[in-house]
Amino acid sequence: MSLSSALGLVQTALELGLISSLTVLALFLSYSMLNVCDLSTDGCFTLGAVVGAAVAISGHPYLSIPAAMLSGVASGFITAILQTKMGVNSLLSGIIVNTALYSVNIGVMGGSSILNMNKTETVFTRAKDMLSGGILGSQYKLFVIVIAVLAIAVILGLFLRTRLGLAIRATGNNPDMVRSSSINPAFTTIVGLCVANSFTALSGFQPFAEGSSFLDFWDFIVSTNLLPLGSITFAIFCCSKRYGWGWDNFVQEANSGSGLKVKNWMRPICQYVVPIAVAVIYIYGLATFAWK
Numbered sequence: 001m002s003l004s005s006a007l008g009l010v011q012t013a014l015e016l017g018l019i020s021s022l023t024v025l026a027l028f029l030s031y032s033m034l035n036v037c038d039l040s041t042d043g044c045f046t047l048g049a050v051v052g053a054a055v056a057i058s059g060h061p062y063l064s065i066p067a068a069m070l071s072g073v074a075s076g077f078i079t080a081i082l083q084t085k086m087g088v089n090s091l092l093s094g095i096i097v098n099t100a101l102y103s104v105n106i107g108v109m110g111g112s113s114i115l116n117m118n119k120t121e122t123v124f125t126r127a128k129d130m131l132s133g134g135i136l137g138s139q140y141k142l143f144v145i146v147i148a149v150l151a152i153a154v155i156l157g158l159f160l161r162t163r164l165g166l167a168i169r170a171t172g173n174n175p176d177m178v179r180s181s182s183i184n185p186a187f188t189t190i191v192g193l194c195v196a197n198s199f200t201a202l203s204g205f206q207p208f209a210e211g212s213s214f215l216d217f218w219d220f221i222v223s224t225n226l227l228p229l230g231s232i233t234f235a236i237f238c239c240s241k242r243y244g245w246g247w248d249n250f251v252q253e254a255n256s257g258s259g260l261k262v263k264n265w266m267r268p269i270c271q272y273v274v275p276i277a278v279a280v281i282y283i284y285g286l287a288t289f290a291w292k
């Protein structure tokens with residue numbers, strides 16, 4: 001692998017990591033601060049991608065960003081209403097909204113499973129035109145993403161310092177204290193989930209690359225990264241007692257039922273051969289991936 005290819009991989013990893021950090025912020029807000037298990041994140045992520053892409057295709061690249069965030073706000077609002085006003089369990093309300101969003105996303109795309117963004121004006125293409133010829137010309141996507149993430153982080157930090165933000169932070173730990181301050185915990189939960197899901201939708205809005213659909217990006221995340229990395233993690237977890245379950249515990253659990261049994265001679269294969277083979281395939285896949 002050449003130095004330029006390695007630097008390209010690092011830049012792409014930074015771009016994807018920064019985009020995904022918005023989802024991490026959303027999950028931190030809902031899980032840690034509100035103590036709400038919001039399982040609508042998956043559908044909301046895709047909803048932001050669909051709405052943002054549809055608005056960009058219609059000729060409004062800058063309007064696509066607030067449109068994607070507003071779609072996330074709507075998703076979070078429905079999830080919060082189901083939980084706070086209708087008494088639905090937080091887990092179940094997230095599952096309901098997540099399932100419904102699959103149909104909503106298909107409806108937004110007009111019944112198609114792909115939105116073709118070839119030659120579509122986006123915030124990235126606008127930034128490319130503005131920065132062309134300058135020192136940041138080749139890093140225009142990274143520049144846009146860094147600015148967006150920093151702006152979101154600053155706005156969220158300032159918001160959480162307000163009276164409403166402090167009430168949201170306290171809702172997950174002590175709703176009685178929030179109630180004693182004449183603030184309805186249901187209201188803070190609704191606002192918190194709306195804000196969290198807007199970040200999730202904005203994170204999903206970013207397409208993988210010019211000329212690709214959001215499904216290409218999602219396939220890259222799941223098939224190219226999560227599956228091989230998950231396989232390596234699972235192998236290490238089952239074989240190493242220091243970092244996970246340990247081989248003896250794994251064999252005892254795996255052989256507790258009827259059928260084929262795990263043999264001790266399989267341990268070197270599971271502990272060394274499988275992780276190394278999957279790692280080689282994973283690295284080769286990244287090195288030969290069509291990034292552009």
